[in-house]
Amino acid sequence: MHYYTYYNSPLGKILLVSDGVALITSKLECHRFYDKFSQEATKEKDDLKVFEETKTWLNRYFAGENPSIKEIKLKPVGSHFRQVIWKMLCNIAYGETVTYGELARQAAIQLDKDTMSAQAVGGAVGHNPISIIIPCHRVIGCDGNLTGYGGGLKNKIHLLKLEGVDTSEFKIPTKGTAL
Missing domain, CATH: 1.10.10.10 (Winged helix-like DNA-binding domain superfamily/Winged helix DNA-binding domain)
Known part of the structure; x- marks a missing residue:
């Protein structure tokens, strides 16, 4: 099952999707493939640890910091x-x-x-x-x-x-x- 939440960034709403453990999607609402990724999300769940970590990472990034990618468990799906x-x-x-x-x-x-x-x-x-x-x-x-x-x-x-x-x-x- 895939879970989703949203993050309100200075660029607009960002969809975050997780398999319950790792982040598999992060897309701006205006992204050309947003609809494809939003279909992966099946259940809204704001309190996943990976979502909390991702939101903290994004807060720091948009504040001008350089957080490490290694702070978030990522699992992009592709060839x-x-x-x-x-x-x-x-x-x-x-x-x-x-x-x-x-x-x-x-x-x-x-x-x-x-x-x-x-x-x-x-x-x-x-x-x-x-x-x-x-x-x-x-x-x-x-x-x-x-x-x-x-x-x-x-x-x-x-x-x-x-x-x-x-x-x-x-x-x-x-x-x-x-x-």
Whole structure:
């Protein structure tokens, strides 16, 4: 059975879903895959230990602190490839960014492949079920392009600024992408 609760963040309501022990989903209500993840949740239960830990973590994060990902038991569900990419996201330092291309190079080495497509990595990043905590917002396009974020580019910019990233040099797409 999956349990859910909500966290009211400066970016809006965040759905938290757990299997009773670990966090399996953290999604902003405005996230493009929110409906998919909200269907996993079957019973509201605010008092799970993992929810208390997650809310404390999020309070600290939104207060400008850098809480450790290891403070919360996480259990994102996905293919082996996606798991590898999500673990790589956890290693991107607070206040730092990395490109999809660099993640692809690192993934190729880790998976013992000659090459890896940045688009394949982007697909895995885009399906990160535990946003903010697994920091997919720290991934940017080549040449400083701010590309997709399921929670919206405006929120991606907010999170990066919260972490002290100078976003003034990033290129923000104007065609077909709403902030």
